[in-house]
Amino acid sequence: MHAGKKRTGGWASLMPLLLLAALLAGCSGSGSAQGVSEDGKLLVTATTGMIADAAAEIGGEFVEVTTLMGPGVDPHLFKASQGDIRKLDRAKVVFYGGLHLEGNMERILEKMALRKTVVAVTDHMPRERLIGTENSEEFDPHVWFDVDLWTVAAEHMRDTLIAADPANEAAYREQGERYVRELEQLDAYVKQRMLEIPEEGRVLVTAHDAFGYFGQAYGVEVVGLQGISTAAEFGARDVSTLRDYLVERNIKAVFVESSLPARSMEAIVAGAARQGHEVRIGGELFSDAMGEPGTPEGTYIGMIRHNADTIAEALK
Ligand SMILES: [Zn+2]
Incomplete structure (x- = not known):
């Protein structure tokens, strides 16, 4: 389903940025509990379901994963609502696709990256395995359809979780390895x-x-x-x-x-x-x-x- 027509101009289009400014101003003094749930889980927010699923598989019981885009949502057109910005704001780690998949969220993600871990899961993919697009220097962002390439994203997410929560490194390694093995079987299938x-x-x-x-x-x-x-x-x-x-x-x-x-x-x-x-x-x-x-x-x-x-x- 398409997210509807683009709004051009007007106060509505400025709202996410104004809200973001307010959040950035208000949250700088938060204590050490920021980014952790009441029961001690690492708060992770992911843009698409595919990314959230990998984060939940690798993070297991040590993470609480929130997804911005549900079934049928088109990431190319997705615009973050105020509720979405709150979901990004409370997380300790934000995972997104990158390669301009989330075309309308780039400014918000850039701002978030100033004060928390914000990771494009495609960052470590070998550029020679990425597909170029016509008429531009950009890459095709739909990398999850090459399951073997998606294991690179899973490994990058595993390493990011370890860096954010070193106390649970062993679990992230074990669960990450299990998930990568499942992806290898899927690739063969x-x-x-x-x-x-x-x-x-x-x-x-x-x-x-x-x-x-x-x-x-x-x-x-x-x-x-x-x-x-x-x-x-x-x-x-x-x-x-x-x-x-x-x-x-x-x-x-x-x-x-x-x-x-x-x-x-x-x-x-x-x-x-x-x-x-x-x-x-x-x-x-x-x-x-x-x-x-x-x-x-x-x-x-x-x-x-x-x-x-x-x-x-x-x-x-
Ligand atoms: Zn697409």
Whole structure:
């Protein structure tokens, strides 16, 4: 779901900054208990669910993790509310994606970094494994779809928790190692599922270019309708280009995403049908947000498994 139209100008757009200034002025004299819960847990705030999930797995019982963006929330458009700024403010450690994933939160995160640990989980990823974007020097931020690359984020988070709370180093090491092993198994699982699809059919067509890392890691050609960020515009010409591509390549299924409206993909399916080519919606993929808490897809591992299963079943 999109976060709605951007507000331009007006007092509403200044509110987060004014509030931030007030918080910065008011909190400088806090005591040593800042950043720790009443029952002694390290307070961690994460932007996306995928990051929060890793923090909770690695931190276990020694951390209390708060997530800013729930199911269906689009990080590219997300703007921090006053409540969100409070969640950032009370934390001892803030984890975010970086690489401009949280495009509207950068100033707030920069200010927070002046007085607490604020870490982009992509910081230690080897630059040569990152995917560049067209027309700019920026990198594609959707790194969590390369599970092996995501282990680098998990290790960076583990080291950050150890530095913030050295008394529990042994637990963070043990839990971090267990989680990385689970990610390695997940990586192998996704590889195996993609091999079930005939090589010429390994084409993933989705509405926005969230799956570049998935394609790179698992040998799947990825075709998107929109640019890297959902904030980019797309128009009728993109729709017809993609429709022609589907007809030409004889692609059987396209996929919709949990954090984007299905409208554009439905238009392409209808357009292909008018040209006598049957394309179906192969299912819903999780892209920039996980599923509902308490469901298998409400975890990072469950979300990736769901995507791999959905793609394999529709294309094999
Ligand atoms: Zn995205």
